[in-house]
Amino acid sequence: MNTAAPAFTDADLSAEQLQGLLTAQRTSYSKRPMPSVGERKANLQRLKSMLIKHQDALMDAMTADFSARSRHEMKLAEILSMTEMVDYLCKRLAKWMKPEKRHLALHMQPGKARVYYQPLGVIGIMVPFNYPLFLALGPLATTLAAGNHAMIKMPEATPATSALLAELIADTFTADHVTVVNGGPAVAALFSALPFDHILFTGAGSIGKHVMRAAAENLTPVTLELGGKSPVIVADDFDIEEAARRLCFSKSMNAGQTCVAPDYIFLPRRKLDAFKAAYKKAFNAFYPTVNNNPDVTAVISDRHNQRLQGWVKEAQEQGALVEPVTDEVVTDGTRRTVTQLVTNVTRDMTLMKEEIFGPVLPLLTYDSLDEVIRYVNEGDRPLALYYFGFDKAQQQRVLDETHSGAVVFNETMFHVAVDDLPFGGIGPSGMGQYHGKEGFLTFSKPKSVLYKPRFNGMKMLYPPYGGLVDKVLGFLIGK
Secondary structure, eight states: OOOOOOOOOTTSSOHHHHHHHHHHHHHHHHHSSSOOHHHHHHHHHHHHHHHHHTHHHHHHHHHHHHSSOOHHHHIIIIIIHHHHHHHHHHHHHHHHHSOEEEOOOGGGOSOEEEEEEEEOSEEEEEOOSSSTTHHHHHHHHHHHHTTOEEEEEOOTTOHHHHHHHHHHHHHHSOTTTEEEEOOOHHHHHHHHTSOOSEEEEESOHHHHHHHHHHHHTTTOOEEEEOOOOOEEEEOTTSOHHHHHHHHHHHHHGGGGOOTTSOOEEEEEGGGHHHHHHHHHHHHHHHOSOOTTOTTOOOOSOHHHHHHHHHHHHHHHHTTOEEEESOOOOOOSSSOOOOOEEEESOOTTSHHHHSOOOSSEEEEEEESOHHHHHHHHHHSOOOSOEEEEOOOHHHHHHHHHHOOOSOEEESOOSGGGGOTTSOOOOOGGGEEOOOSHHHHHHHTEEEEEEEEOOSSOGGGGGOSSOSTHHHHHHHHHHHO
């Protein structure tokens, strides 16, 4: 298969062509509006087989797009996460699809109340560049589990991956069931304006606003996964070297280009220097060299690299101190970048206002948990919040007194890989969720159904009122 990167342009697909794809999917869906559990599992297994069969080609394409990407990271975050998700969905699908019994009040008897989970129809999935495989196929798997059809808009920043996935999907599913759309920003704008039955967008909040605005024209419901600045709090009772190792691993994964990556870290004031030394030690143990190291992933593009370095330079000019974790200079022709630790930062720096999404890590100090909670709550509600410490009372304070899409204790990021947990943000970090059972519910309509038998017990409440009706109402109200 050809993995060469095509030149995506905004003229790739017109509004009429996109509408034609959607119309074909709607027509196809109308012929099988409630696929059986067997059909849904078969679709999921086809997706899994496609992924396993072509994993090497897909990883080659992602490596070409990034200029350098760790194969082990791709296997863990893009391949294994997907195969486990499919297995999880297949195991639980029959139970989720079963109509749920609901309570029926005495005066409504006899009868039955049920909730019937029906597919929504056609789902639009908009994918970011950072995990182009998992963030395309993960939502697709949940969409298929819920019995829907799907159109996927792949990112223009990963042209090789996007082109290959379009080819593989076309070989695996009919275009009126699942199809991939490629193109530039104008195509993305047209895509978000289509009258889907639901849109799932993963990406920057600035773009999410445009997607939501376009969807509103069609009253299309949206799920937005937007990221944000996910803070880390390291408590005094957590070993500082162990904290550095765990945080270095998660921040280095995918060069920090993860929506739930640690964005900034709060440390006990007296442990700042120890943490910096431990972090550098951990990084150099993980990555003895950066140049030509197949374990080190690169920043996606020169533009993103320039953005990061511009923010770091601006922070330095405003008084921040910057320390690379190694003195090595990258000269291998890739966009591999040495992680930079930044201290003496202030809230008005761009670095502390915008999601970093790269190998730059601000470090802040604190004297009490009160000031940390206040700082976090004064900012936008994050996608995730991480607390390293074992004091149960302090953990509970973090849970009770902060808002975030998720809280993880003594680890970072890997709640995303827990299939049975919902994943989603709150406020500026997103709305809705699409993992686990909650994902199945997101892409389903919980239809209320009331069954009544031949015997009509309600006739006791028919007019003319008075007499028996009053006695029945008095009994029901006063019971």
